Amino acid sequence: MFAFIIRRLIQAIIVMLVISLVGFSIKNRIGDPVRDLVGERVTPAEREVIRDRLGLNDPFLAQYVRFVSNAARGDLGLSFFHKRPALEVILSKLPATLELVIGATLIIILVSLPVGIYTAIFPRSRLSRFTMGFSTLGVSIPVFLTAIMLIYVFSVELNWLPSYGRGETVDLWGWETGFLTWDGLTHLFLPSISLASITLPLFIRLIRSEMMEVLETEYIKFAWAKGLHARRVWLVHAFKNTLLPVITVFGVQIGIMFAFTILTETVFQWQGMGFMFLEAVERSDISLLVAYLVFVGAMFVVVNTVVDLIYGLVNPTVRISGAS
Amino acid sequence: MKKILVAVLTALLLFGLGQGVGAKTLKLGLDADPVSLDPHVQLSGGMLQYSHWVFDPLVRWSQDMRFEPRLALRWERINDRTMRFFLRKDVTFHSGNPFTAEDVRWTVERLKKSVDFKGLFEPFDEVKVIDDYTLDIITKKPYALLLNMATYIFPMDRKFYSGLDETGQYKDAIVKIGPSFALSHASGTGPFRVTFREQGVRTVFERFADYWDNGSPGNVTKIILTPIKEDATRVAALLSGDVDFISPVPPQDFQRIRRDKKVKLVTFPGGRIITFQLNQKRRPELADPRVRQAIVYAVNNAGIVKKIMKGTATVAAQQSPAGYAGHHPDLAPRYDLKRARELMKEAGLKNGFSATMIAPNNRYVNDEKIAEAVVSMLAKIKIKVNLKTMPKAQYWDEFDAQAADIQMIGWHSDTEDSGNFSEFLVMCPDAKTGYGQYNSGNYCNARIDELTLAAQSETNLARRAEILKEIEKILYDDAAFVPFHWQNHSYGAKKNIQVEPIVNTMNFPYLGDLVIQ
Numbered sequence: 032m033f034a035f036i037i038r039r040l041i042q043a044i045i046v047m048l049v050i051s052l053v054g055f056s057i058k059n060r061i062g063d064p065v066r067d068l069v070g071e072r073v074t075p076a077e078r079e080v081i082r083d084r085l086g087l088n089d090p091f092l093a094q095y096v097r098f099v100s101n102a103a104r105g106d107l108g109l110s111f112f113h114k115r116p117a118l119e120v121i122l123s124k125l126p127a128t129l130e131l132v133i134g135a136t137l138i139i140i141l142v143s144l145p146v147g148i149y150t151a152i153f154p155r156s157r158l159s160r161f162t163m164g165f166s167t168l169g170v171s172i173p174v175f176l177t178a179i180m181l182i183y184v185f186s187v188e189l190n191w192l193p194s195y196g197r198g199e200t201v202d203l204w205g206w207e208t209g210f211l212t213w214d215g216l217t218h219l220f221l222p223s224i225s226l227a228s229i230t231l232p233l234f235i236r237l238i239r240s241e242m243m244e245v246l247e248t249e250y251i252k253f254a255w256a257k258g259l260h261a262r263r264v265w266l267v268h269a270f271k272n273t274l275l276p277v278i279t280v281f282g283v284q285i286g287i288m289f290a291f292t293i294l295t296e297t298v299f300q301w302q303g304m305g306f307m308f309l310e311a312v313e314r315s316d317i318s319l320l321v322a323y324l325v326f327v328g329a330m331f332v333v334v335n336t337v338v339d340l341i342y343g344l345v346n347p348t349v350r351i352s353g354a355s
Numbered sequence: 356m357k358k359i360l361v362a363v364l365t366a367l368l369l370f371g372l373g374q375g376v377g378a379k380t381l382k383l384g385l386d387a388d389p390v391s392l393d394p395h396v397q398l399s400g401g402m403l404q405y406s407h408w409v410f411d412p413l414v415r416w417s418q419d420m421r422f423e424p425r426l427a428l429r430w431e432r433i434n435d436r437t438m439r440f441f442l443r444k445d446v447t448f449h450s451g452n453p454f455t456a457e458d459v460r461w462t463v464e465r466l467k468k469s470v471d472f473k474g475l476f477e478p479f480d481e482v483k484v485i486d487d488y489t490l491d492i493i494t495k496k497p498y499a500l501l502l503n504m505a506t507y508i509f510p511m512d513r514k515f516y517s518g519l520d521e522t523g524q525y526k527d528a529i530v531k532i533g534p535s536f537a538l539s540h541a542s543g544t545g546p547f548r549v550t551f552r553e554q555g556v557r558t559v560f561e562r563f564a565d566y567w568d569n570g571s572p573g574n575v576t577k578i579i580l581t582p583i584k585e586d587a588t589r590v591a592a593l594l595s596g597d598v599d600f601i602s603p604v605p606p607q608d609f610q611r612i613r614r615d616k617k618v619k620l621v622t623f624p625g626g627r628i629i630t631f632q633l634n635q636k637r638r639p640e641l642a643d644p645r646v647r648q649a650i651v652y653a654v655n656n657a658g659i660v661k662k663i664m665k666g667t668a669t670v671a672a673q674q675s676p677a678g679y680a681g682h683h684p685d686l687a688p689r690y691d692l693k694r695a696r697e698l699m700k701e702a703g704l705k706n707g708f709s710a711t712m713i714a715p716n717n718r719y720v721n722d723e724k725i726a727e728a729v730v731s732m733l734a735k736i737k738i739k740v741n742l743k744t745m746p747k748a749q750y751w752d753e754f755d756a757q758a759a760d761i762q763m764i765g766w767h768s769d770t771e772d773s774g775n776f777s778e779f780l781v782m783c784p785d786a787k788t789g790y791g792q793y794n795s796g797n798y799c800n801a802r803i804d805e806l807t808l809a810a811q812s813e814t815n816l817a818r819r820a821e822i823l824k825e826i827e828k829i830l831y832d833d834a835a836f837v838p839f840h841w842q843n844h845s846y847g848a849k850k851n852i853q854v855e856p857i858v859n860t861m862n863f864p865y866l867g868d869l870v871i872q
Contacts (some may be wrong), residue, residue: 062748070398
């Protein structure tokens with residue numbers, strides 16, 4: 032077991048080194064950060080002085096070694112634009128993104144379950160057909176278009192909901208949350224819907240097809256034959272078995288949703304990590320970009336490593352097959 | 356249930372709006388927020404806008420480009436190198452410290468240390484304090500633009516910025532990257548104090564109770580500035596009533612804002628000239644003035660202003676916009692395809708040639724669309740252009756490397772004076788003096804250099820204007836560059852916000868004087 036843990040940890044470190052190396056090698060392609068720090072009239076010579084002071088003129092390897100040794104001590108450098116430690120900037124933007132993803136997830140669960148079940152039970156009803164047609168349309172509309180349309184309808188024309196930003200937030204032990212104020216919740220509505228719109232149709236279809244399949248199985252027929260109440264057959268016997276594959280897909284989709292927050296956050300001016308990332312690209316804030324890549328990479332590596340270790344504990348065959 | 360929810364939501368929204376009007380709060384949505392609270396850390400339009408809100412300059416430009424006294428009440432020229440300023444009395448900084456001539460001297464010295472500003476303040480020799488409210492500014496040579504430069508002197512609170520902060524760093528240190536005292540603390544004499552700031556999220560300004568300018572009609576007590584980068588979101592925020600005032604407004608949304616009864620569109624001619632430079636070193640054909648003229652004749656810049664800019668720009672045939680000393684009234688745009696073809700024939704290039712072109716795609720209004728239009732216009736005189744556009748983060752390196760034969764550049768004169776255009780854009784490139792630093796066309800004319808330098812130290816303003824006009828005429832005849840237009844500044848606001856009197860050519864809305872009805 033001990034050897035297994037060590038092996039997994041070494042692998043994790045190698046992966047982190049590769050991620051940081053890739054991040055580091057693209058950073059010089061993104062543009063010159065000094066340009067964004069000075070006015071347009073500053074002479075090239077002056078810019079060189081600043082580049083020197085920032086260590087941007089050092090050889091690639093020297094810069095990389097310096098970065099890795101600092102990163103090992105938890106220092107990911109200073110963001111050029113925010114003028115604060117990059118890690119601090121990223122952590123301060125994390126709550127916004129998580130809340131957006133949580134909001135979208137809640138919408139997906141609350142809508143896809145009843146709709147999916149309904150369309151499976153009554154596949155020929157007019158409402159089901161309409162829903163299925165609509166979901167096909169939903170899959171094919173890009174998220175920024177959905178977002179702009181939502182803003183146009185609900186903010187500009189109807190004036191029901193705010194058009195941008197997070198609204199009023201409350202500081203909850205260092206976590207800036209918008210869940211606890213009415214203003215924060217109204218601001219969360221449109222961005223969550225647009226983010227949910229990407230995967231919602233997928234889940235409706237998935238639940239529907241899984242449920243229809245289950246409804247055809249022998250044990251459901253037996254349940255009908257036994258004369259069980261319809262609601263019990265649908266919601267208890269059939270639905271439970273529908274959920275298994277849905278949960279697996281759900282896990283994968285949450286990761287994808289994080290990626291899509293970049294677009295949603297940009298349109299809604301939502302101050303999360305995705306918005307920060309895109310701004311950093313535009314401002315060539317390369318120190319923040321590299322820190323972001325390493326941070327996100329580290330999150331995935333840690334989660335995967337922990338999961339692997341737990342698997343190893345639970346299921347010894349994983350350990351053995353890994354050793355051979 | 357749904358109806359009740361809607362009713363409650365609407366009531367809440369209305370209640371929220373009603374409160375806002377009572378307190379005269381301005382919710383401002385700009386494309387970016389100030390990068391720092393230290394006005395000397397970066398020279399950019401956004402930082403100067405901020406300086407006008409929190410600090411006050413010695414003098415400032417009025418809407419018709421005259422000098423308006425601010426902290427300097429009046430001034431007089433003592434000799435050709437010295438200007439004496441008489442300062443306003445009874446002015447206090449936000450910290451409560453009194454404002455004196457020492458603060459001005461200290462501020463100018465700090466400006467000369469700033470990487471971004473020291474170039475502009477190079478001609479300044481020293482500031483001599485005569486008494487608490489009188490000072491002399493002495494330049495190294497006779498310098499015609501001393502007052503223009505005084506619009507950049509926003510006196511800072513010397514006592515407030517003196518000493519060490521808790522990390523042991525000098526409070527007046529100008530730090531580009533990393534924390535500093537001045538980055539997060541400010542004390543000026545201006546109409547507003549910064550009371551909250553989260554960079555990129557929100558900045559809150561509150562009116563300074565002891566502001567000296569009692570004559571100002573401004574009645575805004577609080578400004579909440581939110582950066583909204585996405586054009587469409589910014590416009591939607593105005594239309595939905597989430598913000599009161601936005602800038603800039605993208606041209607494609609002008610009609611939308613004009614149609615709406617609750618909001619209005621205000622535009623003001625700006626001084627930024629958009630041009631293409633024709634690189635004579637990279638492409639020998641472009642060294643022939645006839646070919647350059649042919650290109651200028653082939654470009655329908657009036658059409659670009661009408662179709663692409665939707666009328667929100669002023670067609671240009673020279674560098675200096677109207678109101679500048681060097682603006683030559685006789686120079687007219689010259690679009691004439693027939694003449695262009697003739698010139699190409701005269702130059703022996705009836706069958707044209709091919710050239711490369713680069714332009715940014717997020718720096719100027721509609722920059723990419725303008726470049727695309729030029730490509731099709733030049734195709735008509737058989738110049739086959741290979742265009743590449745890129746974000747500004749990558750563009751300037753390519754521009755400096757002169758990566759293409761034809762390159763786009765927009766220029767706004769820091770001094771609000773014609774000389775600045777020529778110094779950077781058309782004087783012979785010289786790495787030692789820094790002149791012609793942005794002249795990627797490599798146009799080089801000894802006469803232009805001579806005239807531009809002469810204008811710098813000519814303190815007789817009428818004679819100086821003649822020199823500057825002569826420069827524009829030569830550049831026009833030589834077709835030194837391809838002129839397009841001067842961009843207009845655009846603002847969208849609710850009807851009750853009196854934007855018109857506070858906007859100007861520099862795009863520094865004087866929010867201290869803003870009236871909300």
